[in-house]
Amino acid sequence: MFRISLTVAVVTMIALQHSAEAFVPATAGTALRTVRSARCLATMPLARAGRVATALRMTEGTADSDKKEEQGSRPALTAEQLDKGPGIPNNEVEMITAAAEAAKFAREDGITRQKMRFLLPREGVLSPTDEDWPGGIMQLFFACSPITRAFLRRLSSTAGGVGAKCTEQRLDESGVDGVSLWTAQAEKASDDMFAFCQPNGEALDAVEQVCKSAGPRLVLLINPQWRETMDSYDELGNKDGLLGAFGRFLGGTTGDRKKVADLGFKDTYLIQEYVVRGDDCRIVKCYPYPDWYAYTTDDDEKLVCLGKQKTRPTYQDISDMFEEKGVAMKWAREAGIGKKFE
Numbered sequence: 001m002f003r004i005s006l007t008v009a010v011v012t013m014i015a016l017q018h019s020a021e022a023f024v025p026a027t028a029g030t031a032l033r034t035v036r037s038a039r040c041l042a043t044m045p046l047a048r049a050g051r052v053a054t055a056l057r058m059t060e061g062t063a064d065s066d067k068k069e070e071q072g073s074r075p076a077l078t079a080e081q082l083d084k085g086p087g088i089p090n091n092e093v094e095m096i097t098a099a100a101e102a103a104k105f106a107r108e109d110g111i112t113r114q115k116m117r118f119l120l121p122r123e124g125v126l127s128p129t130d131e132d133w134p135g136g137i138m139q140l141f142f143a144c145s146p147i148t149r150a151f152l153r154r155l156s157s158t159a160g161g162v163g164a165k166c167t168e169q170r171l172d173e174s175g176v177d178g179v180s181l182w183t184a185q186a187e188k189a190s191d192d193m194f195a196f197c198q199p200n201g202e203a204l205d206a207v208e209q210v211c212k213s214a215g216p217r218l219v220l221l222i223n224p225q226w227r228e229t230m231d232s233y234d235e236l237g238n239k240d241g242l243l244g245a246f247g248r249f250l251g252g253t254t255g256d257r258k259k260v261a262d263l264g265f266k267d268t269y270l271i272q273e274y275v276v277r278g279d280d281c282r283i284v285k286c287y288p289y290p291d292w293y294a295y296t297t298d299d300d301e302k303l304v305c306l307g308k309q310k311t312r313p314t315y316q317d318i319s320d321m322f323e324e325k326g327v328a329m330k331w332a333r334e335a336g337i338g339k340k341f342e
Contacts, residue, residue: 074105081289082289082290082291083305085284085286085291085295085305085308086098086284086289087284087303088303089271092121092147095119095126096147096151098286099118099151099269100155102268102286102287103116103155103218103268103269103287105288106266106287106288111266111287112216112217112218112219112264113211113264113266114219114220114221114265114266114267114268115224115260115265115266115268115270116151116267116268116270117222117223117224117228117270118147118151118222118269118271119271119272119273120133120140120223121143122143127273128273129144137178137225138176140223141178141180144198144222145197147222148195148222149168149182151222152164152182152184152193153166155193156186156193163184164185164186164191164192165184165185166183166184167183168181168182168183169183171199171203171206172202177200178198178225179196179197179198179199179200179202179203179225180196180197181196181197181210182194182195182196192217193219194210194217194218194219195219195221195222196210196221196222196224198222198223198224198225200224200226200256201225201226201255201256204256204259207219207260207263224256224260226257267285268285268286268287269286269287270284270285271283271284271285274315276315276322277322277329278329278331279296279297279327280297281296282294283295283318291308291309292308292309292310292311292312292313293307293308294306294321298342299333299340299341299342302342306318306321307324326339327341328341
């Protein structure tokens with residue numbers, strides 16, 4: 001029933017539009033301090049069937065609908081760039097800028113369904129969105145929502161001029177799942193963009209409907225709530241028949257990832273953090289770089305690229321990269337029985 005009502009709500013969005021005042025926050029923290037902040041928008045009454053909070057404008061004629069962006073004259077990545085990778089952002093402004101450039105390049109190359117994962121600001125520091133986040137999924141939502149808005153504003157202004165007007169519609173009827181749809185309304189309807197903030201499995205019907213309505217316009221998934229890697233439930237969920245159904249019931253997210261892939265979503269900017277062998281490591285996928293990169297800092301706090309590979313690095317992959325570089329465990333280095341990492 002929830003999926004049906006949510007889909008009806010999204011279909012209803014085509015009827016009219018509702019805008020909020022525009023601003024370009026310097027940081028997500030700035031956004032939270034404004035009078036009409038993204039957090040205020042996030043706590044507005046929920047959207048239900050027949051109650052409209054935002055809109056998908058119809059494109060004006062086939063000329064706009066069929067418009068294809070040209071790749072332009074951006075130079076190819078150099079051998080040095082491919083070796084070093086995109087690097088990692090020092091703060092949320094750098095992260096938003098890098099993500100906007102990646103989304104722009106991907107869109108120019110015809111990728112209009114994009115998936116992104118951001119680190120989120122916590123006490124002024126970009127932090128991983130793991131189970132240790134205080135307050136759970138709703139506190140993550142209050143951090144992710146303004147980042148999503150700032151990203152859309154930055155992306156919509158990459159070609160010059162001011163950013164698009166952005167509005168948010170909450171999609172979680174319960175009010176505790178932390179899911180919303182951001183709409184960036186440009187001067188032309190054909191340039192509008194749509195970003196789902198923290199979509200979960202229950203929101204995928206809405207994602208599918210927006211994709212159908214958006215046509216060639218950009219649709220993004222920001223920090224989806226399903227896992228990117230498989231666990232035992234996912235492995236069980238991949239089986240046929242009753243065992244597969246049981247695995248999906250227990251929390252397997254294989255079906256969610258498959259549906260997203262079937263809708264054509266591609267990874268264009270993902271940054272996540274893990275602790276491997278005692279060291280903080282970040283993995284990055286940034287379009288148009290073809291590879292995934294793994295980074296850490298040495299004992300002098302200098303950034304080090306551990307390595308790159310075509311597929312998403314696992315914990316074991318990163319551990320192997322440390323070993324290939326001859327880096328001792330962090331506890332051994334701290335105890336003075338391991339060689340300094342430099």
